[in-house]
Amino acid sequence: MTPPSEYLIELRNVGKHFGGVVALADVSLHIKQGEIYGLIGPNGAGKTTLFNVVTGLYQLDSGAFDFAGKRYTHCKPHLLAQAGIARTFQNIRLFANMSALENIMVGRHLRTHTGIWGALTRHAAARAEERATVQRARELLDYVGIDRAHQTLAKHLSYGEQRRLEIARALATEPKLLALDEPAAGMNATETVALKALLQKIRASGITVLLIEHDVKLIMGLCDRVAVLDYGKKIAEGVPEEVRRDKAVIAAYLGGEVA
Amino acid sequence: MDILLQQIINGLVQGSVYALVALGYTMVYGILGLINFAHGEVVMIGAMIALTVLKALLAAAFAPVLAVLLSLLAAMAVCMALGYSIERIAYRPLRNAPRLAPLITAIGVSIVLQNLAMMIWGREYHSFPLPFTSVSHQFGGAIVNDVQIGIVIVALVIMLGLMWLVHRTRMGRAMRAVAENPAASVLMGVDNNRVISFTFMLGSALAAIAGFMVSANYGIVHYYMGFMLGLKAFTAAVLGGIGNLRGAMLGGVLLGLIESLGAGYIGDLTGGFLGSNYQDVFAFFVLIAVLIFRPSGLLGEKLAERA
Numbered sequence: 001m002t003p004p005s006e007y008l009i010e011l012r013n014v015g016k017h018f019g020g021v022v023a024l025a026d027v028s029l030h031i032k033q034g035e036i037y038g039l040i041g042p043n044g045a046g047k048t049t050l051f052n053v054v055t056g057l058y059q060l061d062s063g064a065f066d067f068a069g070k071r072y073t074h075c076k077p078h079l080l081a082q083a084g085i086a087r088t089f090q091n092i093r094l095f096a097n098m099s100a101l102e103n104i105m106v107g108r109h110l111r112t113h114t115g116i117w118g119a120l121t122r123h124a125a126a127r128a129e130e131r132a133t134v135q136r137a138r139e140l141l142d143y144v145g146i147d148r149a150h151q152t153l154a155k156h157l158s159y160g161e162q163r164r165l166e167i168a169r170a171l172a173t174e175p176k177l178l179a180l181d182e183p184a185a186g187m188n189a190t191e192t193v194a195l196k197a198l199l200q201k202i203r204a205s206g207i208t209v210l211l212i213e214h215d216v217k218l219i220m221g222l223c224d225r226v227a228v229l230d231y232g233k234k235i236a237e238g239v240p241e242e243v244r245r246d247k248a249v250i251a252a253y254l255g256g257e258v259a
Numbered sequence: 260m261d262i263l264l265q266q267i268i269n270g271l272v273q274g275s276v277y278a279l280v281a282l283g284y285t286m287v288y289g290i291l292g293l294i295n296f297a298h299g300e301v302v303m304i305g306a307m308i309a310l311t312v313l314k315a316l317l318a319a320a321f322a323p324v325l326a327v328l329l330s331l332l333a334a335m336a337v338c339m340a341l342g343y344s345i346e347r348i349a350y351r352p353l354r355n356a357p358r359l360a361p362l363i364t365a366i367g368v369s370i371v372l373q374n375l376a377m378m379i380w381g382r383e384y385h386s387f388p389l390p391f392t393s394v395s396h397q398f399g400g401a402i403v404n405d406v407q408i409g410i411v412i413v414a415l416v417i418m419l420g421l422m423w424l425v426h427r428t429r430m431g432r433a434m435r436a437v438a439e440n441p442a443a444s445v446l447m448g449v450d451n452n453r454v455i456s457f458t459f460m461l462g463s464a465l466a467a468i469a470g471f472m473v474s475a476n477y478g479i480v481h482y483y484m485g486f487m488l489g490l491k492a493f494t495a496a497v498l499g500g501i502g503n504l505r506g507a508m509l510g511g512v513l514l515g516l517i518e519s520l521g522a523g524y525i526g527d528l529t530g531g532f533l534g535s536n537y538q539d540v541f542a543f544f545v546l547i548a549v550l551i552f553r554p555s556g557l558l559g560e561k562l563a564e565r566a
Contacts, residue, residue: 055446081448095439098432105429106436110448112429116457119428130429173448 007066008033008177008208009054014063016049016232023049025232026063031177036199036209038223038240040216042252045229047212048090051181054210055087056080068176082110084176088166088183090212096155100146100165103154104137107172140168144198160191167198171207178202179210184218196222220244228252261400266523267516268398272407272476274515275414279469280492281499281507282421283462289438289502290458292358296365297345299489300372301338301463305470306480307380309334310387323390334467342463343456351452369489376482384481387474410472417465418508424461425504434458438502487539491518494546500559509557517541 009031016024024046031037039047052058053065056077065073067083075083086107095103112133118126141150144164148157157165163183170178180199184192196218203209213219219226220240228236228243230252236243243249280302287295313330321329349368353361393406425431436444437454445451473488474480491514499510522538549556 057442057446077445078448078450081446087446089443093440093443095436095443097439098435102432102435106432106444106449107447109429109433109436114429116424116428116430119424119430133429169447 006032008068009210010064010066011050011054012064012066014050014053014065015061016046016053016058017061022232024053024060027229027232027234028063029227029234029237031208031210032224034203034206034208035224036203036211036222038219038226039210039212039229040214040219040226041229044231045252046232047229048181049232050229051087051179051210051212054080054177054179055085078110081173081175084174085179086170086173086175086177087179088163088170088181090181090185092159092162092166094154094162094166094169097153099151099153100141100148100157100161101134101137101150103165103169104140104172105133107169108133108136111172111174137172140172141165143171143201144168145194160187160194163187163195164198167202171202175207177208177210181212182214183211184213184215192218262523263520264399265401266519268401268403268407269523270516270519271512272410272515273519274495274512275411276469276472276476276488276511277492277495277515278508278511279414279417279465279472280488281495281511282418282504283466284493284496285499285501285504285507286434286458286462288496289504290434290455291350291354293350293361294365294493294501295345295350295459295462296362296489296493297349297368297372298462298466299485299487299492300369300376301341301345301466301485302470302473302488302492303376303482303485304341304372305334305338305463305467306387306474306484307376307470307482308337309467309471309474310385310480311380313390314388317388317390326390331468331471334471335464338463338467338470339460342459342466346456346459351455369486373482373486380480380482382482384479387478387480389475389478393475406475410476413468413472417468421461421465422504430454430457491539491542494542494549497556498545498549500556503556503558506556506558513557514542514545517545 007030011027011029014024014027027050039050041047049058053060056075059074064071067085070083072080072083095106112129114126114129138150144167146161146164146168148161154162154165167180167183184195187195192215199209199222211219211223223240225238226240226243227234228249235248235252236246280298283298284295287293309330312333313326316326316329345368349364350361353364393404395402395404425434433444433449433454436447436449437451441451473484492511495510495514496507497510498514499506499508518538518541521541522535525533525535525537
């Protein structure tokens with residue numbers, strides 16, 4: 001056995017292709033426990049593919065993927081969720097016709113246990129668990145700052161609220177790693193500031209954050225380290241200041257040698 | 260005798276059965292977008308198992324109430340295993356196939372089950388040995404018997420229980436989550452396959468109860484009984500808005516009433532030209548009308564999203 005690594009998540013030489021299209025080529029990432037790690041790159045660079053690999057939605061074609069010291073190279077998504085990886089989506093994927101509260105309660109699914117017999121017999125433990133689930137869901141709504149009626153259907157929330165609800169739902173799974181796919185997309189300046197504060201609060205609570213974002217200001221102001229993907233390859237990695245000055249990055253973004 | 264009241268009572272009884280079966284169709288559709296055409300055969304298998312077990316228990320001199328209860332439980336257990344197996348063997352391998360493939364498979368499963376039942380139980384009509392007399396009661400000029408009262412009450416209790424299960428329990432939330440967005444539910448740690456299996460088993464348990472009800476009500480069991488009942492229940496599910504639980508309940512009861520009232524009055528309306536043997540026609544008129552004028556059903560709105 002190797003000693004526990006300082007990294008929460010390690011991707012080694014990960015490759016993923018769809019037919020002839022190479023979405024990820026030989027990408028290695030190491031994310032430390034407790035950091036906010038940003039993933040940037042032009043559209044189609046493979047950021048979301050990487051997310052899907054990390055959350056088990058895609059099986060990788062080559063390379064290895066370790067999380068919290070264990071190998072999860074080929075693993076079903078619900079087991080990765082169990083292991084402590086939670087995510088949000090670029091295009092919001094809430095349970096639209098369920099209430100805000102219920103959305104979070106679904107997030108509690110894997111940390112609760114009442115089976116069908118428990119529910120039918122309504123014994124004390126089952127009722128207590130249900131109460132605790134509701135309680136925790138309420139706390140999380142407060143935590144992410146949704147102060148609407150808890151029974152509001154998810155589809156009736158504002159866009160920014162939906163994004164925060166998705167975060168709350170992910171937090172309900174008690175993750176070690178929270179992966180956020182463009183959480184600031186479509187948010188106005190005020191909402192983005194609130195989001196930044198929320199992410200800092202989440203990190204302070206001990207959760208590692210992996211962030212895909214196009215809002216460069218947010219990335220630079222928030223992340224401890226940043227990796228840049230372009231055409232499925234990692235072209236730069238480091239603290240935000242370094243990466244911003246990296247020639248390959250500038251070329252990838254601006255398509256030339258404009259400084 | 261009050262024909263109107265009598266037909267309403269008959270309609271409610273028949274509609275309760277339709278509703279229970281329709282719930283099976285609608286739950287599976289809601290969660291997989293699949294029309295499980297084998298569901299009617301599950302009802303039939305439930306009736307057959309109940310018949311066989313009930314006969315055996317009565318022959319072994321079990322107390323009537325105990326025999327009825329045990330045969331019903333046996334039918335539910337067998338149907339749950341059957342529903343689980345159908346999903347596992349016939350549908351799961353086709354989860355990502357084009358939608359026509361599982362639909363055709365469903366029809367195939369239906370034919371297999373029918374023929375299997377024919378081989379086991381034969382082609383003849385079996386009489387269902389209800390171990391007590393179902394007393395008839397006068398009720399405002401109409402007649403209603405114990406079995407019919409029992410059917411309506413049991414169906415009502417089951418439907419309320421189901422609503423509670425789906426809306427107030429952890430498993431029910433998982434079911435709705437998978438139906439709403441399977442990609443998101445799996446990332447919340449929900450084991451989608453388990454939830455889907457559970458849904459099939461739940462629907463099949465309801466089918467078994469419905470099979471027992473029909474058999475007890477008409478006193479006859481036959482290997483072909485699931486076909487028409489299945490089609491009717493499917494119609495009820497479409498009428499209410501397929502994928503919608505309340506819709507299946509409403510659709511079932513409405514269809515029962517429409518059929519019953521139609522059959523009761525068709526003779527008068529056509530001057531005796533058409534008789535109550537045209538009863539089945541009403542169900543399918545309803546199906547056609549719904550598909551033309553309101554394809555999403557009375558309470559449905561999901562169809563457009565899914566297509």
